[in-house]
Amino acid sequence: MSTVQVLLRDRSYAIRIVPGGLGELGPALQKEATSDRAVVITSARVARHHFEALDQGLREAGFDVEKLEVSDGQRCKTLRTAGRVYDQLAHLEIGRGTPLIALGGGALCDLAGFVASTYLRGLPLVLAPSTLRAQVDASVGDRNSLHHRSGNNRIGTFYHPHLAWVDPQILETLPQEHMRSGLAEIVKVAVIWDEEFFAWIEDKVAGLLAMARDAVREAVTRAIQIRVELIGLDERRVGLRALLQFGERLASVLRREHPALTPGEASAMGMLFAARLSRARGWIDDAACQRLETLLRKVGLPTAPPDWSEQREAYLRAVADDKKEIQPLPEWVLLRALGRAERVELPVQELFSEDA
Amino acid sequence: MSTVQVLLRDRSYAIRIVPGGLGELGPALQKEATSDRAVVITSARVARHHFEALDQGLREAGFDVEKLEVSDGQRCKTLRTAGRVYDQLAHLEIGRGTPLIALGGGALCDLAGFVASTYLRGLPLVLAPSTLRAQVDASVGDRNSLHHRSGNNRIGTFYHPHLAWVDPQILETLPQEHMRSGLAEIVKVAVIWDEEFFAWIEDKVAGLLAMARDAVREAVTRAIQIRVELIGLDERRVGLRALLQFGERLASVLRREHPALTPGEASAMGMLFAARLSRARGWIDDAACQRLETLLRKVGLPTAPPDWSEQREAYLRAVADDKKEIQPLPEWVLLRALGRAERVELPVQELFSEDA
Numbered sequence: 001m002s003t004v005q006v007l008l009r010d011r012s013y014a015i016r017i018v019p020g021g022l023g024e025l026g027p028a029l030q031k032e033a034t035s036d037r038a039v040v041i042t043s044a045r046v047a048r049h050h051f052e053a054l055d056q057g058l059r060e061a062g063f064d065v066e067k068l069e070v071s072d073g074q075r076c077k078t079l080r081t082a083g084r085v086y087d088q089l090a091h092l093e094i095g096r097g098t099p100l101i102a103l104g105g106g107a108l109c110d111l112a113g114f115v116a117s118t119y120l121r122g123l124p125l126v127l128a129p130s131t132l133r134a135q136v137d138a139s140v141g142d143r144n145s146l147h148h149r150s151g152n153n154r155i156g157t158f159y160h161p162h163l164a165w166v167d168p169q170i171l172e173t174l175p176q177e178h179m180r181s182g183l184a185e186i187v188k189v190a191v192i193w194d195e196e197f198f199a200w201i202e203d204k205v206a207g208l209l210a211m212a213r214d215a216v217r218e219a220v221t222r223a224i225q226i227r228v229e230l231i232g233l234d235e236r237r238v239g240l241r242a243l244l245q246f247g248e249r250l251a252s253v254l255r256r257e258h259p260a261l262t263p264g265e266a267s268a269m270g271m272l273f274a275a276r277l278s279r280a281r282g283w284i285d286d287a288a289c290q291r292l293e294t295l296l297r298k299v300g301l302p303t304a305p306p307d308w309s310e311q312r313e314a315y316l317r318a319v320a321d322d323k324k325e326i327q328p329l330p331e332w333v334l335l336r337a338l339g340r341a342e343r344v345e346l347p348v349q350e351l352f353s354e355d356a
Numbered sequence: 357m358s359t360v361q362v363l364l365r366d367r368s369y370a371i372r373i374v375p376g377g378l379g380e381l382g383p384a385l386q387k388e389a390t391s392d393r394a395v396v397i398t399s400a401r402v403a404r405h406h407f408e409a410l411d412q413g414l415r416e417a418g419f420d421v422e423k424l425e426v427s428d429g430q431r432c433k434t435l436r437t438a439g440r441v442y443d444q445l446a447h448l449e450i451g452r453g454t455p456l457i458a459l460g461g462g463a464l465c466d467l468a469g470f471v472a473s474t475y476l477r478g479l480p481l482v483l484a485p486s487t488l489r490a491q492v493d494a495s496v497g498d499r500n501s502l503h504h505r506s507g508n509n510r511i512g513t514f515y516h517p518h519l520a521w522v523d524p525q526i527l528e529t530l531p532q533e534h535m536r537s538g539l540a541e542i543v544k545v546a547v548i549w550d551e552e553f554f555a556w557i558e559d560k561v562a563g564l565l566a567m568a569r570d571a572v573r574e575a576v577t578r579a580i581q582i583r584v585e586l587i588g589l590d591e592r593r594v595g596l597r598a599l600l601q602f603g604e605r606l607a608s609v610l611r612r613e614h615p616a617l618t619p620g621e622a623s624a625m626g627m628l629f630a631a632r633l634s635r636a637r638g639w640i641d642d643a644a645c646q647r648l649e650t651l652l653r654k655v656g657l658p659t660a661p662p663d664w665s666e667q668r669e670a671y672l673r674a675v676a677d678d679k680k681e682i683q684p685l686p687e688w689v690l691l692r693a694l695g696r697a698e699r700v701e702l703p704v705q706e707l708f709s710e711d712a
Contacts, residue, residue, distance in 0.1 A: 120512075122514070150445075
């Protein structure tokens with residue numbers, strides 16, 4: 001087991017990377033428990049593969065376990081679903097000390113975070129993310145969000161988990177497109193922050209896609225460390241967290257236009273476009289741009305939407321007007337080198353540069 | 357103008373008591389504003405009397421003002437109303453720095469607090485409470501709550517206001533029953549914490565009911581100070597905040613059974629019952645009990661529900677089983693003297709004592 005300690009605002013918590021260790025969450029929680037009950041919020045699909053191991057460990061540690069199922073994916077991130085979960089928690093007479101354990105992907109972790117922060121003004125939140133993307137992203141967090149009819153991710157709270165429990169082996173039951181999507185996130189933290197890690201991924205990409213256990217564990221751990229480092233450093237030097245927005249502005253426009261894109265596919269397209277903008281202003285050379293493109297292709301991610309040549313101008317216009325982001329970023333994130341991103345105020349004409 | 361500074365957790369804010377000063381909120385906000393817009397959330401009834409003064413001050417200070425109206429009273433404390441307010445905020449393209457100003461009673465302040473804490477993960481919250489009860493209660497707060505079909509006050513967040521703006525003169529447009537309800541809250545903080553203030557209220561009760569400006573201002577200021585003191589001290593010595601629960605367990609049962617009771621009426625009955633329990637165990641004498649009863653009567657509050665003699669046993673049984681409270685309090689709050697309350701584990705048979 002390895003542990004990454006997260007120090008955010010006034011609270012801290014541990015992210016434990018525990019391959020094959022879903023059953024050990026119960027004993028770990030039990031040490032500091034103030035309740036002999038635990039609620040697991042999950043989806044039917046994830047529960048089918050992983051609930052039993054988690055449940056057994058919790059019961060052996062003395063917890064009475066309640067399971068709540070919500071629908072998979074982005075659909076669960078609504079006030080309506082939160083309302084239904086409140087009903088169930090009330091019906092079960094869940095009190096303040098009872099941990100709410102999220103076993104699921106990033107959307108489910110968001111829903112659980114919102115519910116945990118608002119039900120009786122706060123239940124202890126335990127995250128057990130079940131996708132690669134959520135393991136390296138949702139596990140490192142002090143915030144959550146829900147969609148609302150007026151816009152995505154408009155509602156949310158700041159709320160720290162009590163513990164995050166990352167078992168990379170549970171990824172082995174996922175379809176490969178989930179791995180590709182998560183690898184996009186891992187490539188992102190590498191390309192903005194750690195050239196050595198980027199080179200390591202280039203070397204291990206086949207193993208990662210084949211779910212080689214050592215490689216996956218190492219990639220997950222390093223990606224979490226980088227994210228914690230960026231967010232932690234951001235407490236003092238404002239702006240590093242913003243580097244994680246690398247490629248995300250175009251990605252968010254593309255996801256709106258092509259709802260079938262996975263987050264990783266949209267990210268890959270956004271990252272490559274941002275890399276080309278960096279090349280257009282002479283910050284990186286063509287070889288660096290090419291390395292990113294080659295790696296993304298090896299992961300199996302597309303590097304531009306099929307209608308890019310016709311729709312490019314319309315997409316970029318949408319990016320330039322995009323006021324709908326929850327985190328307004330007037331500036332862009334570009335690359336000085338592989339592994340070194342910087343925030344920059346991007347003149348709008350550069351966005352439309354022919355060279356990008 | 358007098359100011360009470362609130363230091364809670366990691367943040368602090370000011371409560372300003374400003375008789376006739378609703379129009380000065382704009383200039384005060386303007387000094388530290390990061391937005392040139394302001395949103396006022398209020399009800400039609402309150403807006404009719406007080407919006408104009410607030411609006412004019414905000415506009416003179418350079419704010420573009422948006423007004424959102426919600427229904428009055430407890431009915432507004434729902435996720436559904438919160439959802440409608442999110443819609444309106446999104447439609448108006450309200451961004452992160454824009455203050456949300458609550459002009460209304462305690463329920464509206466709760467709704468506004470929840471919305472402010474969850475919309476884009478946080479707008480600055482300004483409270484301008486329009487009832488006596490809310491001025492001495494909602495103004496001093498680090499939390500909010502909504503009702504849910506599964507139970508009252510089940511949903512909520514911890515969230516500090518940016519500023520509370522208390523204008524006792526706006527109470528002059530209220531029906532007297534609101535004054536009585538607010539005075540119950542003021543009597544409560546006096547009887548649990550400050551015997552001298554209790555005696556002062558006994559002396560001034562006629563003036564308070566007649567809305568004598570000096571007396572009302574002084575009562576509001578002192579009640580806020582006591583609440584801030586209790587909650588502030590509680591950060592170190594856990595338990596003082598719980599003194600504010602004096603009388604509230606029976607009060608909450610009575611309000612469920614008699615929805616037409618005002619919070620103050622229910623509180624008055626709960627306080628007197630708790631005083632009698634204190635007398636039954638010899639903590640206070642009959643004279644003290646009598647002084648509380650006389651004062652509550654002078655305020656115009658009932659001291660027992662009409663069906664007390666028949667239903668007493670049923671009510672107390674409901675109190676003994678009451679697990680629905682948001683703040684579980686296994687122990688009771690009783691009086692050692694007028695102005696000195698203490699937490700105590702109350703054996704259930706004492707609850708049913710013939711002498712209480």
